[in-house]
Amino acid sequence: MNESTPARRRRALNPRQSDLLAAVRQAGTLRIEDLAQRFGVTLQTVRRDVRQLEQMGLLARYHGGVRTPVSTVENLAYTQRQTLNAQAKAAIAQAVARDVPAGCSLILNIGTTTEAVARALLQHRSLRVITNNLNVAAILSDNPDCEVIITGGVVRPRDRGIVGEASLDFLRQFRVDIALIGISGIETDGTLRDYDVREVRAARTIIEHARQVWLCADASKFGRPAMVEVGHIAELTRVYTDRAPPAPFDAMLRDADVACVVANPAG
Structure with a gap:
């Protein structure tokens, strides 16, 4: 049986990326600097993680921060x-x-x-x-x-x-x-x-x-x-x-x- 796309995405994440994704989903938006401090890594590491998560469609970047992907047709609750x-x-x-x-x-x-x-x-x-x-x-x-x-x-x-x-x-x-x-x-x-x-x-x-x-x-x-x-x-x-x-x-x-x-x- 073929794995679904979301399952393949989850398997590709390392533990830090999974935790980062969970943190952003809980908060809605977070600054890159705050994520680096939270996980004790460099800004470059966070940006690399965010870039990979964005390529997977799991996160979206904005200037200085990251958020969960948004719809063009429906606002957040x-x-x-x-x-x-x-x-x-x-x-x-x-x-x-x-x-x-x-x-x-x-x-x-x-x-x-x-x-x-x-x-x-x-x-x-x-x-x-x-x-x-x-x-x-x-x-x-x-x-x-x-x-x-x-x-x-x-x-x-x-x-x-x-x-x-x-x-x-x-x-x-x-x-x-x-x-x-x-x-x-x-x-x-x-x-x-x-x-x-x-x-x-x-x-x-x-x-x-x-x-x-x-x-x-x-x-x-x-x-x-x-x-x-x-x-x-x-x-x-x-x-x-x-x-x-x-x-x-x-x-x-x-x-x-x-x-x-x-x-x-x-x-």
Whole structure:
């Protein structure tokens, strides 16, 4: 009987590679430096292991790190995204909060990163926040000096995002100072991408009805594929991330005059 391809792949791995694969699958994403420290080997050894695992289709690399392979048609489960890169998201959120002035109007869209931003805004004063994310609304409702406005529409049970035509019609009534948006991936051609067409239509509407657009995206989003186009990196005002964007994104941001704020997860 012929062995299946996955069985042949598992047989080809040495114990360290098997442990490395298990660690990444558990965490979702890990930095190359962290893997080298964890397994007591050189960066070159980790890169060699990762390259072999990538060739087998078991892992995917991004600038400075490695992650489990992603689908272009289906996002990770919401509960998994909540814990994925949580430290980076918290650092990004704090950097955003430092730059959000008191007394401004905001739109926050669907996503775990924008939920982290909402938590970082709990001490802000005189904000007016519009959102199609019930989690964001619940978080910011604890700030007595913040007016929270939620869109109408259909609530998705998996993440409490609000989608549909009613949501779009509601968003079109406003023009806010700043849109704070998350995204699932940024392709190497600079397109901003996500998975759900309804969510993308809401994000597109938000971009079109904001004076400034601030993208909040941890480093794993650079080069990550997804099926539906939201817009282009050149439409942004600022990008908040946890590591300096790799090529070609660094040049794209400079050419489009998009400010890039790099938050340090270590503080």
